[in-house]
Amino acid sequence: MKSTHLLTALVTTVALLTTPLTAQDKKPDAPKAGDKKGADKKPAIKAAPQAPDVAAPKVDGTGQPQAGFVGMHNSFLKIAKEGKAQVVFLGDSITQGWGGQKAIWEKAFGKYKPANFGIGGDRTQHVLWRIQNGELEGIKPKAVVIMIGTNNSGSDSAEGIAKGVTKIVETVRAKQPDAKILLLAVFPRGEKASPNPGRDKLKAVNAIIAKLHDGKSVHYMDIGEKFLQADGVLTKEIMPDFLHLSSKGYQIWADAITAKLDELTQ
16 A cells, blocks of 8 residues: 555656646746846836926936936027027927927027927926026026927816916026016817817816916917817818927917017017
């Protein structure tokens, strides 16, 4: 009997030793010498939500400030230190897009030696961080044009976005007390007037930030209707992707604020 039990145990042991590991049991292969695949790759970090009224840099998948964002910020610092610009434009990709409309830009604003401080993808917190970190130092503009908030619309409430815009206005006033602020309503987005939750949210934002107008230091303008058809439809002729402006759209923008900038820079 004992020999039978011993034989059974021996067979069971051999079976266990020769049975392949399942996918769950297998351990990852140890990295081979000289194998750099994935060795330098940092694990992605889910960035914590950024409050729209708290200054924060734009970060990448590792939680570090984006290289492109920092690079553009540094280029703006150099422009500011030159101290030549009489008008500064602050915003996101819609403002940055003036870089591709040099003829319209120069004709409308060239006399002000304008500075374009727009960065694609920026939200209110990013613009706030930039101006709290040197973009308004070494410069004495007569006017600052602000249009920001559309990139916040997917994640933040109208009230939160308005708080972010308000904080930007307050910061500009603190750093440039002699400059006039031309605060533009956030431009409409999306093809149809209704249903259009995104556009509705921005209308709510604009209703709040319109109250920042004091006719002295802060001048609010809503030029959004100029981009729309009579029925509220936004065409590809004005905004090809229903967000970013075409050349015709930038001409509308320039024509809408030229007279006001002339007034504010006197």
